[in-house]
Amino acid sequence: MKEELAKNICRYRKEKGFTQEELSRKLGVTFQAVSKWETAQTLPDITLLPRLSQVLDISIDKLLGYISYDKQITIYEEEYKTQEYYWGMVPSKMCLRVLELMPPSTHLKLLDIGCGEGKDAVFFARNGYDVTAFDISDAGIEKTKRLADNAGVQVKVFKADILDFRLDTNFDILFSSGVFHYVKPQLREEMFSNYKQFTNPNGLHVFNVFVNKPFIDPPPEKEPTACKWVSGELFTYYHDWLIQECSEVIVDCDSSGIPHQHAMNKIITQRYQCKKK
Structure with missing residues (x-):
């Protein structure tokens, strides 16, 4: 718990835009004390937790690493409860690029970040990858499990929030489509650093993200937690990685029943391992 608390104090302090000195002033402690908390050298006094929670604008449970999902977090929870697949059943075109660039001729571990209803995760499993996937939606997770069962494949799927979940085991491929707009700007550098750290040599990251363009209308889905x-x-x-592909495209979408467009940046990048001479 000590290390988890240390990481969370640092993470949520940065998210609020506070320096260690600014946080220390708000709490009435020295900035050296805050520094020691964030490096897990010491713990804050238990009497400071309510004030620390208030200043960082999170619950004490979340500060300590106990995440509660009592409230609906995603607007898609109800959409995923229907029999139909909100995003359809056709896997993302990026899936095919993964097959081309790193086919599963050996055992390859792949993580689908924000798997939704599971169409991409199950596609990868059907093609021989060792697939792990997570999403914040209970209904999405159940649909992913059902889709995997129907296809006769295994997908290790679990519930997690992209804002809080960090890797502690290595993967060969990290994949994510249409999810990173939920990540706040203050968390992005730390999150991608974690993803890169736990990627095997020569591993791939295959990601896309929605970007704002003045000539494209906002999407019909009203997402209060989306960030630009x-x-x-x-x-x-x-x-510092080998960028295999980077592009910007305009895509047509009718996921909500209302035809609209998105501008998206796509990247395929590799943790390049130099061959020894």
Whole structure:
């Protein structure tokens, strides 16, 4: 718990835009005390937890690493409860690029970040990858399990919030489509750093993200937790990796029953391992 609390104090302090000194002033402690909390050298006094929770605008449970999902977090929870598949059954075109660039000729571990109803995760499992997937939606997770059962494949799927979940085991491929707009700007550098750290040598990241364009109307889905991305921002997190592809496209969409468009940045990037001479 000590390490989890340390990570959370640091993460949510940065999310609020506070320096260690600013947080220390609000709590009436020294900035050295805050620094020691964030490096897990010491713990804050238990009497400070209510004030710390208030200043960082999160619950004490969340601060300590106990995440509660009592409230509906995603607007798609009800949509996923229907028999129909909200996003359809056709896998993303990015799935085919994964097959081309890193076919599962050996055992490859793949993580689908924000798997929704599971169409991409199950596609990868059917093609021989060892697939793990997570989403915040209970209904989406159940649909993913059902889709995997119907296809006769295994997908290790679990519930997690992209804002809080971080990797502690390595994967060969990280895949995510249409999810990162939920990630707040203050969390992006730390999140991508974690993803890169737990990617095996020569592993791939295959991601896309919605970007704002003045000539495209906002989508019909009203997502209160969505955060803006700008063109090229996604690419900056991979300046030290080999970028196989990076592009910006306009895509047609009718997922809500209302035809509309999105502008998207796509990146396929590799943790390049130099061959020894």
